[in-house]
Amino acid sequence: MFLLKIESPRLERLLEHTAELKEMSVERFAKLAFVKGLRKIAESAKPETKTSKAIKEYILAHWESKTDIQMGRVLGYSFVYIQRIRLRMGLKRKKGPDTERDLAATPVTDLPLTSTEKRRKKYEALDPLIREHWQTKDDWEIGRLLDPVVDGTTVRLRRYKLDLKRKKGEKSAAREGLRILDQIDGLEFERMVLREGYTMTDYLKFKDLRCSRERLRQVAEQLGLKHSPEDREPSWLLMRKARELGNFNLANREWLTEKIAQYQSMATLAAELKIREPGLYFFIRSFKLFHPSFRKHGAETVNLMCTKCGKGFVRLKRWVDKPMQKTNGRAQEFFCSQSCSGQWNRERTRKGIEESSAKQLAWNQARLEKKERYAAYIREHWQNQSDVQMALALNLSESFLTKKRLELGLRRA
Numbered sequence: 001m002f003l004l005k006i007e008s009p010r011l012e013r014l015l016e017h018t019a020e021l022k023e024m025s026v027e028r029f030a031k032l033a034f035v036k037g038l039r040k041i042a043e044s045a046k047p048e049t050k051t052s053k054a055i056k057e058y059i060l061a062h063w064e065s066k067t068d069i070q071m072g073r074v075l076g077y078s079f080v081y082i083q084r085i086r087l088r089m090g091l092k093r094k095k096g097p098d099t100e101r102d103l104a105a106t107p108v109t110d111l112p113l114t115s116t117e118k119r120r121k122k123y124e125a126l127d128p129l130i131r132e133h134w135q136t137k138d139d140w141e142i143g144r145l146l147d148p149v150v151d152g153t154t155v156r157l158r159r160y161k162l163d164l165k166r167k168k169g170e171k172s173a174a175r176e177g178l179r180i181l182d183q184i185d186g187l188e189f190e191r192m193v194l195r196e197g198y199t200m201t202d203y204l205k206f207k208d209l210r211c212s213r214e215r216l217r218q219v220a221e222q223l224g225l226k227h228s229p230e231d232r233e234p235s236w237l238l239m240r241k242a243r244e245l246g247n248f249n250l251a252n253r254e255w256l257t258e259k260i261a262q263y264q265s266m267a268t269l270a271a272e273l274k275i276r277e278p279g280l281y282f283f284i285r286s287f288k289l290f291h292p293s294f295r296k297h298g299a300e301t302v303n304l305m306c307t308k309c310g311k312g313f314v315r316l317k318r319w320v321d322k323p324m325q326k327t328n329g330r331a332q333e334f335f336c337s338q339s340c341s342g343q344w345n346r347e348r349t350r351k352g353i354e355e356s357s358a359k360q361l362a363w364n365q366a367r368l369e370k371k372e373r374y375a376a377y378i379r380e381h382w383q384n385q386s387d388v389q390m391a392l393a394l395n396l397s398e399s400f401l402t403k404k405r406l407e408l409g410l411r412r413a
């Protein structure tokens with residue numbers, strides 16, 4: 001293009017000196033400096049875009065009261081980007097880890113909270129509670145004092161953070177003296193667990209007991225309380241269903257009989273009771289109630305035999321057809337009552353467990369015998385046969401045989 005001549009001894013000296021520092025030839029360095037300088041000038045001459053101007057204005061106005069994270073959230077940029085611009089503008093914060101946090105602690109109500117802020121807020125409420133109650137209440141109880149509730153594990157972890165550790169084996173005062181045994185009212189227990197449709201797990205929850213179901217079972221045994229599913233009265237399932245559906249009247253035979261008589265269609269009655277039809281039919285079937293509308297659907301009945309007790313019983317055909325369709329006509333098991341069906345299922349489960357454990361036992365036995373056989377052979381022959389020979393005789397791999405031999409402590413010299 002054209003030649004550039006520098007006619008300044010001072011500039012020439014500076015050029016030479018800097019090129020030497022950079023370990024470059026003067027010509028190459030001069031070219032580089034020229035290009036770099038040009039670029040810089042061109043960049044600064046570029047008109048500022050609208051957005052970058054707005055961002056800078058916002059940062060200038062807020063950098064002292066808001067964190068980069070908060071500004072970034074308002075502007076829709078990452079805090080890294082905001083931080084870079086802020087630093088480029090020469091707005092430096094005081095060094096120290098607390099600055100960002102101090103800023104964040106000043107409430108900025110128009111912004112959604114970050115998860116860190118939320119956590120801090122939670123702990124602000126939790127920490128004093130832990131400090132006050134950790135010696136008298138357990139972690140779950142402390143957690144429940146908060147709104148929203150915090151689970152016990154969180155409380156425990158926080159308590160450890162605060163270095164409020166209980167001595168090993170030491171129990172909270174709340175637990176101490178309040179043995180499960182003392183917290184159970186036998187009459188109430190049997191009423192709930194045998195008649196009112198509560199399971200043991202439900203009972204634990206209802207009484208707010210903190211022990212396992214198995215522990216409760218042991219305690220019930222100790223107290224001589226009946227608790228097993230076999231002991232449940234017929235009303236148990238009815239009460240349970242009724243509670244699920246939110247209407248205890250359903251478990252009352254007289255009430256339901258009267259209701260059914262009042263209605264033309266069971267669909268209407270179900271709708272009136274705000275329950276689904278199968279729910280209503282569960283009670284109708286259990287009480288063996290009758291309604292003229294049943295005939296319309298073809299009140300064909302079938303004679304069935306109970307799989308459990310072998311008693312014959314009658315059931316509406318469509319109640320039999322439905323499960324038949326589901327299983328593609330495979331043989332079905334029918335039970336005369338809920339208790340028969342329950343007992344059958346429990347027996348089957350138990351049998352399944354016994355069978356599989358018997359299989360496991362036989363398998364272990366066979367393995368042990370095999371191992372013994374190998375050991376006996378190796379002990380007898382290891383001194384006059386090589387591992388290869390023994391492996392061949394036992395139909396094993398050589399490496400496996402060597403391993404076995406070493407396991408037996410038979411080392412060759």
Ligand SMILES: [Zn+2]
Pocket residue numbers: 306307308309310311335336337340
């Ligand atoms: Zn039966």
